[in-house]
Amino acid sequence: MASTRQPSWSHPQSGTHEPDLKVYNSLTRSKKPFVPKEKGKISWYSCGPTVYDDAHLGHARNYVTTDVLRRILRDYFKFEVNFVMNITDVDDKIILAGRKRYLYKDYQAKHRYIDDEVRTDVLKAWRLFIAKRLPRLSTSDLSPVTFHDEVNKVYKDVLSGQALQPGIKPGDQEAKIKMYIRDAQKCAEALTMDSKTLTPIAFYELAKDPMCDMLDAALGSSIKGSDHHIFKELTEEYERRFFQDMNDLNVLQPDKLVRVTEYGPQIAKFVDTIVDHKFAYATEDGSVYFDIKAFEAAGNPYARLEPWNRGDTSLQADGEGALSQRAGGKRSDADFALWKASKPGEPSWPSQWGEGRPGWHIECSAMASDVLGKQMDIHSGGIDLAFPHHDNELAQSEAYWHCGKSTQWVNYFLHMGHLSIAGSKMSKSLKNFTTIRTALDKGDWTPRSLRIVFLLGNWRDGIEITDDLVKAGQSWEDRVDNFFINAKEAVDTIVKDQNSPVLEQALVTANSQIREALNDSFNTPEAMAAISRLITEYNSQTRTSLSYRDHRDIGVFITRMVNIFGLNGNGQPDTTEIGWEGIEISTEAKTYVEPLSKMRDQLRQAAIARSITKEQIEKIVSSVDAPKPESHSSTQRPRPSFARALTEFRDNILQASSSDNSTMNQEILKLCDQVRDVALWNLNVYLEDRENQPALVRPVTEGLRVARKEKEERARQKEEAKRKRDEEQRQKLAKGKLRPQDMFRPPQTDEFSAWDPEGLPTTLRDGSPVPSSRVKKLKKEWEKQKKAHDVFLQAVQDGTVDGKL
Template sequence: MATPARSQPPWKEPSSSAPSKLAVYNSLTRSKNAFVPIDPEKVTWYSCGPTVYDDAHLGHARNYVTNDILRRILKDYFGYNLQFVQNITDVDDKIILRGRQQHLLAQFRQKNPTITEEVVDTTSKAFDAYIKKNLPLLGSDLSPENFSKESSEKYASVIAGKALEGTGPPSDKEAKIKMHLRTAGSAATALLAPSKTSESDVAEFFAGAEDVLLPYLDSLYGSSIDANDHSVFTKLTQKYEGRFNEDMQALNVLAPDVVTRVTEYGKEIVDFVAKIESNKYAYATSDGSVYFDIDAFEKTEGNHYARLEPWNRGDKSLQADGEGALTKQSNEKRSDADFALWKSSKPGEPSWPSPWGPGRPGWHIECSAMASSVLGSRIDIHSGGIDLCFPHHDNELAQSEGYWCSSTGGHQWINYFLHMGHLSISGSKMSKSLKNFTTIREALSRGDYNARSLRIIFLLGGWHDGVEITDDLRKAGSSWESYVNNFFLKARDLEIHPSAESAGAGDAKVTESFEAAKEKVHNALADSFDTPAAMRAISSLITDYNSSGKSGLSDALTFDIARYITRIVRVFGLDGTTDLNDKSIGWSGIDIPAEAKEFVYAAARERDEIRQHAIAGDLSDDLLLSIISKDKPAQGQPAASLPYAEVLSTFQENLKGLAEKKASAKDFLALCDRLRDLDLWDLGIYLEDRENAPAMVRPVDAELRAARDQKEAIARQKREAKEKREREEAERKAKLAEQAKISHKDMFKSDEYSAWDADGMPTKDKEGNDVPKSKSKKLKKEWDRQKKLHEDYLAGASGSS
């Protein structure tokens, strides 16, 4: 067995009594297998790419980013030479349907630039058809006016988050009902809108009614689309392929070495189907379709169908989903499980010439033909989302092995299947069909995630396992990123402020931790790309480094550790497009702008010295001038440098101004705080003060902003609490002042009593009964207090007059 060719890693691999061998979890065997490429000089890899009819969502990001992580580890850590091929599905049932619907809606809108009676009538019929098909509990003659009331009653359990029947938890069925309720509700709102005259009204109407109009217009006019006019569909696919590529670039996903598109492989696909048919593993039907014959395939010794998920081979819903929404059940199929290799095109569907008549590829055949055309009869790795196991990848396997196998059968087309686990957010799986997804570009533009933070979350979860994004996982990802970020900042600061030459006494213990961490990382990655374990090993190494006290470590050891961690995070794709061989420490985001450095570092140096002498109480005018004379003020600087140069210049002028006023040390320290907390902070730079060390210059990041926001929130709460106390005290005093104006002799003269003595003390209650002695005592105490209060008031009023 040949040994895989690998490039020599730039660092020494950790020694071990039992060196790890790379093993990968293989969906074909449902176990971990030693990774041995077919050709030791090149690993071949085919990845199922996107079906481009809509924007990619975070569930897609999970698949493609995780796929990218494995690819990078295999290439950049283990040193394999890869040929990575990814397809673009630019024709299938979903694309045909979506492209046709969008085309017809555009025509409808062009024909009806205003909301006429015809538009309202068509939309009303579309609304009725949508409800009849998707919300059967509602009446078929339901009016938009009654939709809200009727749907709230008939689907109350679903709206309340329960199963339709009212028992058990909700499922995808209930999620779809909710989606249909939203769609119908939106259309009802559009139909009930009082005004439909302005341009914005028209746009709002169609936005609300679009999802009921699309299927309805397609049912009326879909079959009229010219099958030879592929632009109806390519207009859609080209748009979303471009947007997909933009999303992948934004997520730092490496571009494929080869991209294949279904529409560019028409001849190869037809030839592929014809070869399977000639091998007796496929048959044509009278309508011009071709089906794979599972029974004939399995009769050949060594051939097996549904090798990935044999337990699903009889699942009719999965089979139907694999055949596509536009596929009609043929009574000429030899078995319900047989699947389409080539579909005869019906009216309104694009077509290509073939020996069986005008038609189009089945969903599964495209990958088999394109992968085989580029990579040949045997491929090392095939990857995709775990939902593709059956029927898509199982059908790919069968038809490809039916194409390549000899009469004896048993051809092995793929050696390793890698399937990425699902993504769910707080328990909900994202799905285009359920319209419950967040697109990648939405998530990035809102700042929910960035390329690094999302990738860290995926790295913290096993690639083959499902990942549920919870608040705890997001916090764990943010904490890991901050931990590594702060370590990089310390290492970079050492480059500017080196340690004393005597440092290094504590190297031995940290070196031991370093070697152990490298071994842990290596063994984790060799154990089927166990990135969670590798991430923990990096965190532990930083913890051991921080716990060492650092002052006893040599700078050289710190730099070695920092460069190692830098390389690993680059291997994981956490540092943009930075070259792996770049010797710099850290990742993007830990450095201030190049145009700021000259002036910010000068301001930081001056500030450090000013603070030191102000605290010591020996800041003389001469000393101050000698400190600030080392750096020039802003004069003739490039435009990009001006804001930073002006901060330095202003700081120096303000220092001179304080010196002229003979200001106190407290004033100098306050100016230093202003430079840190306002002037530089507003430019995105922070000076982190440290004991017995120069201030660390660092960019303002999310962690610092969060800390400042929390600090300001606490200060605001204290301020508001104080203001409340002062307000309540003022109100109490004002109330007391008003009360003091009342004479003690008049205070009890109310309807509650009917008789009083000469001092105004009550003697009879309102019914004429004597006031009880116990109550009289209590009233006398109140009377005494009021007497003193009133007499003090009178004395004060007399004194001020």
Template sequence: MAQLKVHNSLQPGPAVPFTPKEEGKVSWYACGPTVYDHSHLGHARNYVSTDIIRRVMRDYFGYKIILKARRQRLLEIEKSRKYSESDLAKLAATAFQSYAEANLPELLTSSDDSPLSPSNYVARRDAAYAKVLAGGTLTGEGKPGDAEAKMKMHLSNLTAAAAAIQEEKVFGGADEILLPYLDSLYKDSIDGADHTIFTDVTKYWEDDFMGDMDALNVMRPDTITRVTAYVPQIAKFVEQLVAKGFAYEAEGSVYFDIAAFEAAGNPYARLRPESRNDKALQEDGEGSLSKSLGGKRGPGDFALWKKSKPGEPVWDSVWGGGRPGWHIECSVMASDVLGSQMDIHSGGIDLAFPHHDNELAQSEAYFCEHGKGPHSWVNYFLHMGHLSIAGSKMSKSLKNFQTIKDALKTDYSPRGMRIVFLMGRWNDGVEISSDMRTMAEGWETTVNNFFILVKSLIADKGSHVTSTAESLTNLTIDSETQEGLYANLAKARDAMESALNDSFDTPKAMQVLYGLIKEANIHVNTHKANVDVPGLEAIARWVTKMVGIFGLDSAAAPPYDGLGWTSTAFTGELTPLEIAEPFHTMLERVRDEIERLDIHSPALDAILATKVDTEFETLTSSGTRDPEALVMPYLRVVAKARDEIRKLAPTSPVKKEILALSDRIRDEELTNLGVYLDDRSDQGALIKFVSKEELLAQREEKAAKEKEKLAQKEAAKLAREKLEAEKAEKAKVSPLDMFRDDRYSEWDEEGIPTRTSDGKEVPKSGIKKMKKDWERQKKAHEEWKAKSQA
């Protein structure tokens, strides 16, 4: 196998060879989420992509991997208080003004000098932020970005609050503006030493996040670490950095000393050197502390330990009450589990600076030895590209996100979402679009239909197909000497290996699978009755293995030796008898219907006499638990019986009843069980397992089309009848009278006008045309009289 190469953020440029510390094993730390709200599609992009790489490394390359809220409480307290209408209105108005002052100052300037209020908010908003609301920038120049996204978020919050306040629905409708205001009023009353205030919230959201990851088939980490369990170790870690001269205390907080770190020969900002002086990113990394920093020696120095403010969580330390800085948390937790060096550290690209760069610096400072050169804490940094909407990254702080739960309810299936991410490089950005989803749906449908087709062809051939997962796994294919489907499979396997070795190039891998299936479908369509079923099975089993490795089947597990992904026709933990029972009952109904119609032929009688239960018992005693295999004996009898009665129908006195039964078997009996019969002119019907919901939708669509067709036919009939009635009414008029109206003053003996109403002669061309109309009317009138007299 060729050398695996990966894109390593520590070595910008082409992918580099991947060589773990210990052969065959990979130590890996992945940054977890900050759990304080529902997880969004940005999280899905990060963790699903991480999961895909993890699965590929484990199941394709064979590596063993070691992968390792204060304001809401205040709002609940406030809601429980008894407010008069005037006091509640005053609270809402003050919070409204406070929110605007902090986030949207343009709303506070107006020509009428009146204060901002919910009643004049909309006019102020439209005047001050029209360009932003229209999709532009505040200045009207350049492209909108995160700054405009934040403005839209704040405008959305104020818009909702203004409407709620005017409708006197303050709590519930105006929570987003009340939260920061109440926090500023009462934060001093919160006991920061009562950590349950914060851990209860994080535990709730952690469980919520894990539920979302389970829904997306993201494997759980081998080890989960939580900051609250590591605070004493974090404090000791920081003490060591101070002792080594790489950190210092100032006004109760402790900062990392970048200058001292670099003076010792260590590089800083290895991931994003161009961002080291980006003040906005630095402040974002420090959070609320950035607004009141004091005593820092260097502008880029970052907090390792923060002096707690009133209302914030607090732990004891040698510097007084405080809490860990953001970056130090990951360093201590990862080092505790993986030691002084790890193979892989991963996370979203937006964490590269300052979070990951600061992680690297403080960890390498902790583990380095003076005089022995820099220490490498991480060998490979993998950064997942972020998801974006209208040019702005998706994030909770911008609130421009769709939650995973909502996305799975409305737009995506778990498999469909994963396919979307597989179609993009893990380290590239992805722009949300309807085209992405359409493309993913098309790919999924192609693969699903192929699995259905191959399983149907195998079932059609019965026991003649002998390919197994083991024979496929050990199969050696020479692409130069083999022909047909096996040659296609050999080329696809080589192309897959090349794609995955190239830094997990899943877009190319998805194209390889699609192209192989396309070739297989061409073979089926061109060979008809002479299809290479063993070759198709070999391809289907390999595709099954690959989609299993990519995590596209939540019910599959290594070594992925099945055929196809989880069928939606069978759900739940059922016994073989429970699985077979509805199919057995359906077969009995079909037998009774055929008996009632008194249809007979030697072939039909032999089919109906098949000892299905005996075949089923043989399957169960062999240990088979495949639901599709267990019900196939019943389906095969029904399908063959239907084929036979269709042959008998043309010469049968009950032809109409036979054809109705044939349709009912296909469209009702089997559809309700998630089975479709694909009728073939030259062979028996092909049995296909298809989603019951899909079949029912197709049936409803077919019925709707038939109804529309009948409606159109009825409308055409009514239109014809109306036209005939109008023609009949017109035919009643004698040609002698058809032109006798006030347009003319004289007529000849046949009623053809000779002079107009003003005495002028009618032009010859006009008389010629009227003569033709007169002849037609004469013929129609005579036909009408004949019908009337008959």
């Protein structure tokens, strides 16, 4: 019976304060001891998504990394975590996207067929779009036919990777230009393609962006503020898709989910309290702004997270939103909206200031305060939210609670670093992203491989997706895959012993290193390195030199750690099992593959020893207890299956047994390789041949796939190099085919009129003798050709080249 004693490497078992844990806090811009306000419990508010489009890999970086920190606090340090997340389902981007979607769908419903009226509308929209978005282009003489050539000429600098202004590094502005060019190009294609080959659905998809812009400019203000369903139709769809993506990435669900649209009255009341505290004021249009000057005059600091950005007008404008910027009534340009008077075409809720809607920042303050009260332990989000969003949240929340310097609203701010590709941050508005579902569906990433890459980087640092980083993640995953397969096989097959563990100290050291790393503000790169070093120690030993406890204890320890990091689906942090998903083949596969592998092992060993006979083959085949193959009708094409792989291997082996004895061993080995590398590989099963041991039956892991691709690529490159050498040799030999006696005669040249017996020219075409200086040069050319011709003749004689070359 297994011992219930907790080993020395077990992680904490009590939900108490971890005295050595330090966390980087954006409020102090330093690592500070983590002390929750209530012993053993953590209150945590995380800024959730703005749901108007599919989540991309940049979102995955934020939410997966947040999930890693949450799991470490909950499953490693054993805190009780109350995790609250919001859904932003009303803001300027959602209003614009929802309105455009509604108007465009309505237009399509009224124009089911692409007639002249539709094409006229689309052409008008296209010209308006270019005039607004691509001002370098003149629309007076521009047509959809000439657009491609003209835009490539006028915006050549941007399209080639340069900035709009010389000497400046390209950034979001250039990315927007490229996006607008793509949108305009697609619309031009819709207008120029043959209507017979383009369905209405495809046409409308190509023309979408310019048409949405035009329809919204013309009709957007006609939508009533009470028509919330227009916007909820969009947000509910993308909220559902967001959580599908999070589930696919193995991100834990929040303990509490709050939505802005469900908090309209509470937010209005929250704003009213701030006004009562004299830290906000209403304007004539019915908007309410936070009074930064009054707040600071009362002794409260503003912009505590990023004080250097408080004067950045572009960040302030982005925070306020393009649809809601108003100059009139504001006491200071830096003051930000708590409540926005709704304009025509915007959703609205009743308030004492008239019909309006919440400002961007106030939503989180009101909802987090409602659920968590006047103080929380952790507030998290992407680093781009630090200013103005989180700085404004802090100010208005402390103005609401009147806490100021004495009692702060948030004790620890955790900001996740960005994910970038080719130096550019991913953004929905820039459309320079790969969605999570696309990346997973295409197989570019798996939930595990993506999480590993994030774990290999520090949670608060930016991550640049590079080939080296991808390879590092693949290497780490492959190492752990192989370790689990070997450790699990050892535990399942070797006899339990009472021997002392050989690697006990290595395990204790790894545990200590991981604890030290995670105590150091969740230093997952170092924790991942410690796991890798422990596996290296394990791999350095022979299987027979390790005790049963070595295999079991190290296997369980690493399994617990990958479970804690969320790398193993629903794997539990206190498991006594070994391994993660994907290291075992299915029960159906085992039924057929295990007898196949046993048969193959015996045949292969005999063939390697060159001692196999027909009688021995028949004996091995008949002795293996293999199930009967699947049955199918005579008209049904047999599908690839484990039963079929077994049957075909057995039939092929028996057929090979009738071969000549001199080739039988070679044939058997060839069939053994073939069933391993083709039949079973295509069924995601691999037989790993080992010296003096049975083949290890294992699934085809990502590491094996990568290794095979690299091997195939090396073989391809080698073959290509050989082909190139052969071609060069062939061309060289072809040059040598010409006899030196003929090289200065017609039809090669008509420059000369007389030659000596060896074919060297003596007289020029006009009858004059060849100059002596020219004779020396021609003699060198002749000797060179003579050598080449001799090589050619030898190759013909050797049979390495056809004389007709």
